[in-house]
Amino acid sequence: MWDRKREAFSTYKRLSYKDNANPIDMEDNSALLQSGKDFEASNPSWSLSLPHVLVATLTSFLFGYHLGVVNEPLESISADLGFNGNTLAEGLVVSTCLGGALIGSLLSGWVADGVGRRRAFQLSALPMILGAGMSAMTKTLAGMLLGRLFVGTGMGLGPPVASLYITEVSPAFVRGTYGSFIQIATCLGLMAALLIGIPVKEIVGWWRTCFWVSTIPAALLALAIVFCAESPHWLYKQGRTEEAETEFEKLLGGSHVKSALTELSKFDRGDEPDDVELSELLFGRHLQVVFIGSTLFALQQLSGINAIFYFSSTVFKSAGVPLNLANVCVGISNLAGSVIAMLLMDRLGRKLLLLWSFSGMAVAMALQVVAGSYHSSDSRAVYLSVGGTLMFVLMFALGAGPVPGLLLPEIFPSRIRAKAMAICMSVHWVINFFVGLLFLQLLEKMGPQLLYSGFATFCLIAVVFVKRNVVETKGKSLQEIEIALLPQE
Numbered sequence: 001m002w003d004r005k006r007e008a009f010s011t012y013k014r015l016s017y018k019d020n021a022n023p024i025d026m027e028d029n030s031a032l033l034q035s036g037k038d039f040e041a042s043n044p045s046w047s048l049s050l051p052h053v054l055v056a057t058l059t060s061f062l063f064g065y066h067l068g069v070v071n072e073p074l075e076s077i078s079a080d081l082g083f084n085g086n087t088l089a090e091g092l093v094v095s096t097c098l099g100g101a102l103i104g105s106l107l108s109g110w111v112a113d114g115v116g117r118r119r120a121f122q123l124s125a126l127p128m129i130l131g132a133g134m135s136a137m138t139k140t141l142a143g144m145l146l147g148r149l150f151v152g153t154g155m156g157l158g159p160p161v162a163s164l165y166i167t168e169v170s171p172a173f174v175r176g177t178y179g180s181f182i183q184i185a186t187c188l189g190l191m192a193a194l195l196i197g198i199p200v201k202e203i204v205g206w207w208r209t210c211f212w213v214s215t216i217p218a219a220l221l222a223l224a225i226v227f228c229a230e231s232p233h234w235l236y237k238q239g240r241t242e243e244a245e246t247e248f249e250k251l252l253g254g255s256h257v258k259s260a261l262t263e264l265s266k267f268d269r270g271d272e273p274d275d276v277e278l279s280e281l282l283f284g285r286h287l288q289v290v291f292i293g294s295t296l297f298a299l300q301q302l303s304g305i306n307a308i309f310y311f312s313s314t315v316f317k318s319a320g321v322p323l324n325l326a327n328v329c330v331g332i333s334n335l336a337g338s339v340i341a342m343l344l345m346d347r348l349g350r351k352l353l354l355l356w357s358f359s360g361m362a363v364a365m366a367l368q369v370v371a372g373s374y375h376s377s378d379s380r381a382v383y384l385s386v387g388g389t390l391m392f393v394l395m396f397a398l399g400a401g402p403v404p405g406l407l408l409p410e411i412f413p414s415r416i417r418a419k420a421m422a423i424c425m426s427v428h429w430v431i432n433f434f435v436g437l438l439f440l441q442l443l444e445k446m447g448p449q450l451l452y453s454g455f456a457t458f459c460l461i462a463v464v465f466v467k468r469n470v471v472e473t474k475g476k477s478l479q480e481i482e483i484a485l486l487p488q489e
Helices: 002-014 023-039 046-056 058-068 074-081 087-115 117-137 141-169 172-196 206-213 215-227 232-237 241-252 254-266 278-282 287-302 305-318 323-348 350-372 379-400 403-411 417-446 448-469 478-485
Strands: none
Touching: 046 058, 046 141, 046 172, 046 215, 046 241, 058 117, 058 141, 058 172, 058 215, 074 087, 074 141, 074 206, 087 117, 087 141, 087 232, 087 417, 117 141, 117 206, 117 215, 141 172, 141 232, 141 403, 141 417, 172 206, 172 323, 172 403, 206 215, 232 241, 232 254, 241 254, 278 287, 278 417, 287 305, 287 403, 287 417, 287 448, 305 323, 305 379, 305 417, 305 448, 323 350, 323 379, 323 403, 350 379, 350 403, 350 448, 379 403, 403 417, 403 478, 417 448
């Protein structure tokens, strides 16, 4: 079975842009691009689509917030709900959310294709509002876990839909920049959770306020998305061409509508069924791009990012840095890398940022390995550990963090985009869960040096994988990318 997959994948890689498109298609495509110049003297205004993108990134802000909301208050939560000192219960408060996220991500493709992108955003906001309310009002561990499960479902559903939506409504020349907003919003959500959680030790029951606060951006998302454009790509797939034209006008301006619709219709494969079977994604002709996407997300999680976040407080504590200041330093590094990625995404391209990012992460892990060779009290170990931690977070945010969520909706054909993203995000959550589950056991059996060496190896494997398999999508329309990558029947 694997031999057939490998043969198919190597065939896919050998095909160039021109090999994948027949001569007639390429001539027609050139004519289309030329005609597009008649319709537009310049790129569409970025300001028209920006408000729609900012509303969509509220899902990522909520994603980051709920990832961090229990970090500071967990001790207070366990004391108030009567499971203080029960490490299993404390772990469930965190991991139940991840389980819900897996459910949400599995459903995301079918929901986004079934009801549209806007309603999918509302459906992601609803369980986050209900779940946060349950967690804020509960007096039992069971109530807390049920609330976290609801929140996790919304967390899993929202980000894949946001990636789809931003990819489909953004002009090609700023699509990378707008895609980077997802990572920035996640960082801001994490930092907001940290800041709001600061009074938790001084104010009794403040952890309930931390949950209530999250309902505000969730409600704002559910209301604001009503006034945003629906994805013209989704509308066109539904045969609602006139509505797609109206939404293109909102997003691109009237002078660009005709060329956008012409480009969509040019690559419409009317002979293909609308429904996408799971077997078609896992074993059919779309296997190659789904394999690339799933592997990118798997390598992202196997790089050691969760281990770095988990142990960052320990590393900074050994350097005499207070916990709150340590969290702020990590947050600033994360945000700085995300902003740099935003500035460079549409200039240098996705592939180069991925190569830089995974290479830098491998170096940062190597610093951690070297630090482990010194005694813990040695100042060199402290400096290398702190420096390696901040460098790793910075380099992760530069490429490995934001790029997969942007790149994958770009390389997936329109027909399979939502469901393929659902599969890839599910791989992300499964790997995330098992890394979290096994990390402490591996650390105990292997020791930090060997474990960090393993993470560095995965980073280097990622560099080779990106170099060989990832294509550059910078500045290309989604239709250009699709015809370049889609293999022949």
